[in-house]
Amino acid sequence: MADSNGSDERSSRNGELDELLQAARQADGLSRAAFRDPIAGHGLPALKRVASWMTDASFEPGVRWLAVSVVLRIGEGYRDQAIAALRVAATSAPDERTREDATAGLARLGASAPRAPRPLNPTDWKTSVTRTGGGRWPGFQDHEFGYVKGTRWRARDGSASLAPLLVTELRYLEPTFESYAVERIAQLHLATPARYRVPNEHEQGFRASKRVVYASGPTSEEPTLVADVVAGWYLEKSGGSSESAAADDLWDWPYFVRALHSEPFRDELARAMVAHDLLIGAYLGQSFGREYTPGWIGRYE
Secondary structure, eight states, X not given: OHHHHHHHHXXXXXXXXXXXXXXXXXXXXXXXXXXXXXXXXXXXXXXXXXXXXXXXXXXXXXXXXXXXXXXXXXXXXXXXXXXXXXXXHHHHOSSHHHHHHHHHHHHHTTOOOOOOOOOOOGGGTOOOOOTTTTTTOOOOOGGGSSOOTTOXXXXXXXXXXXXHHHHHHHTTTOTTOXXXXXXXXXXXXXXXXXXXXXXXXXXXXXXXXXXEEEEEOOOSXXXXXXOEEEXXXXXXOOOXXXXXXXXXXXXXXXHHHHHTTOHXXXXXXXXXXXXXXXXXXXXXXXXXXXXXXXXXXXXXX
């Protein structure tokens, strides 16, 4: 009975929040401010609902202003979550006033303003793939799982490398794709330098989304690990537990989460997953000499 009562209470609270949000959107400019504290009183559920208002061009500026003020008030108790939301709004809001309000909100919470990505000159990054690149790749060899020394499949160019074959195909989609061999790990990243290298920080390679190929396998430290190749699209999810880990404009994860609200994007993702029997969820495989236990895995049927 206690679980039932708790469920009823949560349902009632959600219904109350729905009514407040609807009324706030329909209110005129003079009375809209009165909804800030009642909405903020719902804490994190309210923050998650109004965070998207700050970057939604379909709302009038007054609604976006209310969303910033609600997030800022909730940030008094949930600082990290509020900072993550305000960082996105500071660079992605459709109007300058909302971006300025979000930046000011970050300052009030003691957080720095998000850094604007500095675009690179395309001529500085695009490398050519020779006609022989990948032409003699023999497939993965036994000694290439789990190790880097003596391997050739990750080389940016070379007749016995897999990387040139993948880059050539990806450049039909986006001509600036490059390959990046991960240091001291049997992993290959494939990404656009405009996201992977901006702003020329090593950590940006972790924040940016990328295609990946992992050749996991036994090592001297973990001789029982199974040799396996994992390929897919990887997005690092920021935990947002500190200011340095907050998902700001340099992270691609917030853009992916917002894209999931788009029906065309969801449909295209579903079609690709069905066509290629793909899984979505936590990374399945081995890395850094240890095996990961997936948090959740989903598939379309």
